[in-house]
Amino acid sequence: MSSQRIKFYQTGTFTVGNRLLDDSHRTVQASMTRANALTSGHRACQGCGEALGARYVLDTAMRATGGNLIAVNATGCLEVFTTPSPETAWQLPWLHSLFGNAAAVATGVAAAMRVKGKGTRVIAQGGDGGTTDIGFGCLSGMFERNDDVLYVCYDNEGYMNTGVQRSSATPPAARTATTPAVGAEPGNPFGTGKSLPLLAMAHRLPYVATASVFDLHDLEAKVTRAMGFGGARYLHVFVPCPLGWGFATDRTIELARLAAECGLFPLFEAIDGEVTSSTPIRRRVPVDAYLRAQKRFAHLFDGDQADPVVVRLQALADDNIRRFKLVDGAGGRP
Amino acid sequence: MKKPFAITLDPGSSLHNHTGSWRTQRPTYVDRLPPCNATCPAGEDVQRWLYHAEAGDYRAAWEAILDDNPLPAVMGRACYHTCEGACNRAQLDEAVGIHAVERFLGDLAIREGWPAPAPAAATGKRVLVVGAGPSGLAAAYHLARLGHDVTIRDAMPRAGGMMRYGIPRYRLPREIVDAEIERIVTMGVRLELGVRVDDLPAAMRDGGFDACFAAVGAHLAKRVDIPAADAGKILDAIGLLRQVEGLGDAPLLGRRVVVYGGGNTALDVARTAKRLGATDAVIVYRRTQAQMPAHEDELREALEEGVLVRWLSTVKEMGEGELTIEKMTLGADGKPVPTGELETIAGDTLVLALGQAVDLTPLRAVPGVRFTPDGSVEVGPDLMTGYPGLFCGGDMVPADRTITVAVGHGKKAARHIDAYLRGGAYEPAAKHAPAGFDRLNTWYYVDADRTVQPQLEMARRVGTFAEVHGGLDETTALFEARRCLSCGNCFECDNCFGVCPDNAVIKLGPGKRFRFDLDFCKGCGVCARECPCGAIEMVAEEI
Numbered sequence: 001m002s003s004q005r006i007k008f009y010q011t012g013t014f015t016v017g018n019r020l021l022d023d024s025h026r027t028v029q030a031s032m033t034r035a036n037a038l039t040s041g042h043r044a045c046q047g048c049g050e051a052l053g054a055r056y057v058l059d060t061a062m063r064a065t066g067g068n069l070i071a072v073n074a075t076g077c078l079e080v081f082t083t084p085s086p087e088t089a090w091q092l093p094w095l096h097s098l099f100g101n102a103a104a105v106a107t108g109v110a111a112a113m114r115v116k117g118k119g120t121r122v123i124a125q126g127g128d129g130g131t132t133d134i135g136f137g138c139l140s141g142m143f144e145r146n147d148d149v150l151y152v153c154y155d156n157e158g159y160m161n162t163g164v165q166r167s168s169a170t171p172p173a174a175r176t177a178t179t180p181a182v183g184a185e186p187g188n189p190f191g192t193g194k195s196l197p198l199l200a201m202a203h204r205l206p207y208v209a210t211a212s213v214f215d216l217h218d219l220e221a222k223v224t225r226a227m228g229f230g231g232a233r234y235l236h237v238f239v240p241c242p243l244g245w246g247f248a249t250d251r252t253i254e255l256a257r258l259a260a261e262c263g264l265f266p267l268f269e270a271i272d273g274e275v276t277s278s279t280p281i282r283r284r285v286p287v288d289a290y291l292r293a294q295k296r297f298a299h300l301f302d303g304d305q306a307d308p309v310v311v312r313l314q315a316l317a318d319d320n321i322r323r324f325k326l327v328d329g330a331g332g333r334p
Numbered sequence: 335m336k337k338p339f340a341i342t343l344d345p346g347s348s349l350h351n352h353t354g355s356w357r358t359q360r361p362t363y364v365d366r367l368p369p370c371n372a373t374c375p376a377g378e379d380v381q382r383w384l385y386h387a388e389a390g391d392y393r394a395a396w397e398a399i400l401d402d403n404p405l406p407a408v409m410g411r412a413c414y415h416t417c418e419g420a421c422n423r424a425q426l427d428e429a430v431g432i433h434a435v436e437r438f439l440g441d442l443a444i445r446e447g448w449p450a451p452a453p454a455a456a457t458g459k460r461v462l463v464v465g466a467g468p469s470g471l472a473a474a475y476h477l478a479r480l481g482h483d484v485t486i487r488d489a490m491p492r493a494g495g496m497m498r499y500g501i502p503r504y505r506l507p508r509e510i511v512d513a514e515i516e517r518i519v520t521m522g523v524r525l526e527l528g529v530r531v532d533d534l535p536a537a538m539r540d541g542g543f544d545a546c547f548a549a550v551g552a553h554l555a556k557r558v559d560i561p562a563a564d565a566g567k568i569l570d571a572i573g574l575l576r577q578v579e580g581l582g583d584a585p586l587l588g589r590r591v592v593v594y595g596g597g598n599t600a601l602d603v604a605r606t607a608k609r610l611g612a613t614d615a616v617i618v619y620r621r622t623q624a625q626m627p628a629h630e631d632e633l634r635e636a637l638e639e640g641v642l643v644r645w646l647s648t649v650k651e652m653g654e655g656e657l658t659i660e661k662m663t664l665g666a667d668g669k670p671v672p673t674g675e676l677e678t679i680a681g682d683t684l685v686l687a688l689g690q691a692v693d694l695t696p697l698r699a700v701p702g703v704r705f706t707p708d709g710s711v712e713v714g715p716d717l718m719t720g721y722p723g724l725f726c727g728g729d730m731v732p733a734d735r736t737i738t739v740a741v742g743h744g745k746k747a748a749r750h751i752d753a754y755l756r757g758g759a760y761e762p763a764a765k766h767a768p769a770g771f772d773r774l775n776t777w778y779y780v781d782a783d784r785t786v787q788p789q790l791e792m793a794r795r796v797g798t799f800a801e802v803h804g805g806l807d808e809t810t811a812l813f814e815a816r817r818c819l820s821c822g823n824c825f826e827c828d829n830c831f832g833v834c835p836d837n838a839v840i841k842l843g844p845g846k847r848f849r850f851d852l853d854f855c856k857g858c859g860v861c862a863r864e865c866p867c868g869a870i871e872m873v874a875e876e877i
Contacts, residue, residue: 010388010816010825011866012780017828019844020388020816029832032841040837040854041348046356047858051835082348089348216832242858250859250872253833257777283777 013217027216028060035062035091037071042089043081047249049239049256050078050154053213054125057152057237060220062092064227065121070095070109074102074126074135077161078154100134102126103142106149114148121227125152128169129159132196143203146231150223153196153234156241164244168193171264172316173309174296176244181299190312197270200234204273212238212267214256218279222269238265246295258290263317266324278324287314353836357857359872361830361850366769366822366868369420370432375734376409376472376742378402380417380432381823387435387815395815396439396448403741404475405468405514407444408497410437411803412506413738414629422771422821428784431806431814438811444513450521454481459755462487462543464531464696467495468737469549469728471518472744473751477547478521480752485541486523489530491581495551496729497737499576502602503799504609532696534724545751548697548711549728549743552690552735560684562652571595571603571687578606588682590614592657594649595687596626601633603685604641608796616679617643620662620670639796646670647677649684657681692730700724706732716750716760717743725751769822773868776819778827785814824848824869830861 011018017030028034037058044051061069070093073079079096082089097105106124113120124142126135131153142149158176159165166176172190175181179188200208206229211219219237226233240255242248247255259265260279264287267279288310291297300307321327370380378399386395399406410433421429459482463470466488474484492498494511519525531537531548538546555570562568569585571593577585591607593600596619604615617636619626622645626633637643644659648670651658656678662670692710697703702720704712711719711726718725727743729735753760788804789795795802806814824847831839831848838855839848862870 010780010818010820011778011827014778014780015827015829015866016832017826019826026828027832030828032843036837038837039348040851041351041353042836043348043351043353044835046856047860048835052833055835055837086343087346087348087351248859250863252835252858252860253864 016216027220028063029056029216029220034059035067037062037090037092038082039089039091041087043084044077045241045243045249047242047252048077048081049213049241049252050127050156051081052252053154053219053237053239054078056213056216056219057125057223057235058092058123060223061121061123061150061227064224067092068118068120069093070113070120070122072096072102072106072109072122072124074124074130075099076127076130077156078125078127080161099130101138102130102135103149103151104138106151107142107145107147110148122149123152124149125154127160128153128155128157128196129167131155132168132194140199140203143200143205143232143234146205148230148232150226150233150235153236154239155196155236156239156244158241158244160241160244169196171313173300173313174245175299176296186299187296197234197236197268200236201270201273201275203232205234205270206231206272207233208236208270208273209234210236210238210265210267212256212260212265213240214253214260215267215279218267225269244296246298247293251293255290255293258285258293261285262287262290263321263326264290264313266320266326268324275324278326280328281321281326284327287317352853353856354838354851354853357852357855357875358877359857359859359874360852360855361857361859361861361870362873363824363847363850364822364869364871365766365824366773367766368769368821368823369422370417370430372765372768373416373420374742375416375736375738376403376413377745378417381818381820383439384430384432384435384815384818385820385825387439387812388818390812392439392442393448396443397451399436399439400451402745404450404472404518405440405741406436407440407510408468408506408514409738409741410434410440411510411801412497412501414736416738422769422774423817423819425771426776426779426819427781430817430819431784431787434785434787434806435811435815438806438808440514441510441805444510450475450517451479453478453521456483457481457755459483459544460485460542461751461755462538462541462546463549464488464534464537464546465495465549465551465728466490466493466515466525466527467549467551467728467740468497469551469740469744469747470495470547471515472741473547473549473727473748474523474744475518475521476745476748477751478518478523480748482752482755484523485526485543487526487529487531487537489528489550491528493525493527496553499553499579499581500572500599500602501737502575502578502606502609504605504795504802505602507801534696534700535721538723544755545723545725547725547727547744547747547751549726549730549740549747550693550696552692552729554691554693555686556688556691557686558688560649560652562684563654564652567682568652568684568686571599571685572690574603574685575599575606578610585610586683587612587685590655590680590682591616591685592649592679592681592683593617593685593687595619595689596621596628597687597689598628598632599690600687601628601636601641603687605636605639607685608639608641609799614680615641616681617641618647618649618657618659619643619645620648622646622664625668635802638792644679648672650676652681652684655680655682657684690729690735697726708732716754717747718750718754723754766822769868771821774819774821775864775866775868778829778866779819782813782817784817785810820867822868824865825867827866829864829866830870833860833864835860
């Protein structure tokens with residue numbers, strides 16, 4: 001666990017701020033002077049997890065770098081909803097080139113900044129499509145060259161901007177426009193997809209971490225930590241999508257919480273390719289609680305019988321819990 | 335402006351795009367009535383004073399209590415804390431130990447010598463308060479704060495009423511009672527002791543009082559006829575407790591004491607008897623434990639101290655060193671029915687603790703004053719009797735007879751008397767909707783078990799009148815205060831400010847809470863869902 005938990009009163013560090021804590025234990029988001037790197041008026045859907053995640057990450061990085069920061073963006077929701085010409089929602093220098101080349105552009109920007117010698121840091125960011133599929137070649141190159149860039153993937157598990165198509169980050173059994181809930185094995189097939197954090201670790205990056213919009217203290221600590229390293233770093237942020245997943249717009253944070261607390265989205269950090277810490281689950285829940293809340297998994301719950309697919313998804317969650325040591329002690333069932 | 339090659343537009347900010355137009359529902363900050371406040375008979379704003387205590391601002395916390403209740407140190411000990419019975423935290427782990435924090439604050443104020451707030455400018459109106467018990471003292475305090483000139487008269491040699499002559503000192507040490515009364519006297523309240531008022535209208539007229547609040551309590555022991563070989567062996571509970579407080583002769587109880595009754599007074603007498611050296615203290619009660627009116631905690635503590643209880647029994651006869659009791663059974667209607675089965679138990683004295691009646695003598699001849707069939711004084715919602723300017727409260731009027739209700743009556747009467755003296759009517763503020771447990775997002779609250787108050791060891795408990803429960807120290811009191819969930823009212827956790835994907839919550843700074851920026855709020859509702867305490871509501875927009 002990367003952030004220090006203050007546990008002994010009221011809401012401790014579970015809430016964004018806490019008037020009882022001193023400023024150093026409050027989040028950047030609790031500050032009236034946060035950068036709002038992604039400001040109001042953007043065109044993201046109601047309850048957008050990605051808009052939230054991007055502001056969390058960039059505001060933290062802005063504080064960590066004293067505002068000396070440039071962002072490079074892949075194509076995707078985040079790019080589209082923030083910059084419909086002639087408007088921009090970004091309050092930091094920001095570049096967009098193509099869907100697949102954000103990592104390569106960031107490499108070039110980092111080189112240029114090194115030449116200019118002002119110590120300007122670079123963040124590249126994209127959705128899971130631009131990261132795990134289309135931009136993966138450029139990203140792997142940035143990783144292996146160890147270019148001084150923090151690459152942030154906002155993972156909403158599909159191509160939401162273009163109409164909810166499957167990506168290689170879409171979870172098994174999820175219904176998308178290209179993996180409909182029909183046939184013997186409805187939804188996205190088991191055995192497909194990839195874990196970008198584990199692939200990044202295989203490049204032996206100095207720092208790899210996963211974070212989620214429900215645990216702000218943890219997320220901010222990881223961004224701050226990442227900005228303390230030089231070289232290529234990778235942060236994978238879980239950002240629920242009300243539109244693509246099919247849940248009410250007010251449940252974005254709750255869904256992110258359930259994903260982590262059931263074990264399907266493990267929160268961990270890795271240094272030089274080794275997992276060094278994980279954020280323990282606070283109140284463990286069965287995967288049912290997470291899946292039932294989303295229409296993309298509705299086909300698992302429309303019969304009278306329990307769907308065996310839920311058992312397979314629970315097994316994935318249990319495997320994460322064991323692998324990343326997400327439960328103190330023996331890792332008992334919920 | 336000359337633009338670079340291929341650039342035709344200036345960059346604009348997304349702030350031109352008012353996404354608030356998308357909204358079909360808007361978030362609204364609300365304040366709700368937490369269950370602790372809702373159930374407090376003294377009308378304390380428990381959550382508000384805990385809020386100050388949470389931040390370690392004990393003086394502000396104590397002063398917030400004093401807005402409603404002038405006796406925090408007494409209340410933290412002798413109140414049966416209905417607030418804790420209603421506390422939402424009980425559904426999470428255990429209720430917040432509100433009384434323990436209140437006692438800590440009350441004791442701290444005594445130790446530090448914090449004065450009562452300064453009274454308002456003098457109104458020139460004079461008010462007579464009859465009875466220096468919790469109700470009379472509370473009324474006097476609030477009236478003095480409002481600028482009235484107050485005189486309290488009480489028939490007893492010392493002030494405090496049942497706080498002195500009813501509740502035993504192992505539950506309520508007398509120096510605490512003295513200190514809190516002294517603070518009220520220091521505000522300029524005149525205290526005339528050993529003065530019995532038998533004719534209220536005359537006392538008001540002769541003393542030039544514009545209004546009167548009578549709260550003389552209920553101290554006439556109810557009796558039943560029990561055939562006895564020696565009537566001197568039958569005592570009444572109130573008389574005995576007064577004797578223990580030094581009124582009249584020292585009590586002669588003998589070694590084996592039988593107490594008849596099932597209320598808190600019966601337990602007080604039994605526990606007092608133990609402390610006076612009785613080897614046996616047996617309570618005889620005609621019903622079962624489930625029906626016992628005494629407070630559960632008091633019964634538990636009495637049993638811990640070796641008090642015995644004979645359930646479903648009545649006393650038939652008092653002999654020499656023994657009593658005859660009859661076993662009862664519960665009838666279909668839940669009432670006890672005699673079985674005719676008799677039993678003899680040992681007993682040197684029998685103490686009757688069968689409840690108390692109000693001494694209505696001072697009110698009998700007052701024109702316009704009416705009484706209820708069970709012997710209480712009839713009052714309106716403003717606590718005024720049928721005689722203009724004469725108000726009654728505490729144990730004299732129909733209500734639960736507890737110290738907290740009495741203090742609440744004192745405050746209520748003071749507000750109505752104040753309005754009456756100013757020629758108006760007091761309108762209490764409308765109450766907020768309740769803050770139920772189902773409105774909380776409990777994930778955010780830290781797990782924290784209730785702090786346990788220290789208790790005197792058993793040997794010293796039964797041998798002396800030393801206080802049974804210890805207080806919390808600053809660390810534990812602070813911890814306990816911070817267990818408060820702040821149900822239904824913003825406590826500035828910054829969650830709404832942080833979780834808005836549209837940056838549409840404006841933080842106004844410490845103590846000033848937040849505001850929604852409706853130009854940009856899309857109405858997603860994340861803030862309302864993630865508010866720990868349920869202080870945000872989504873309201874449909876008129877479209």
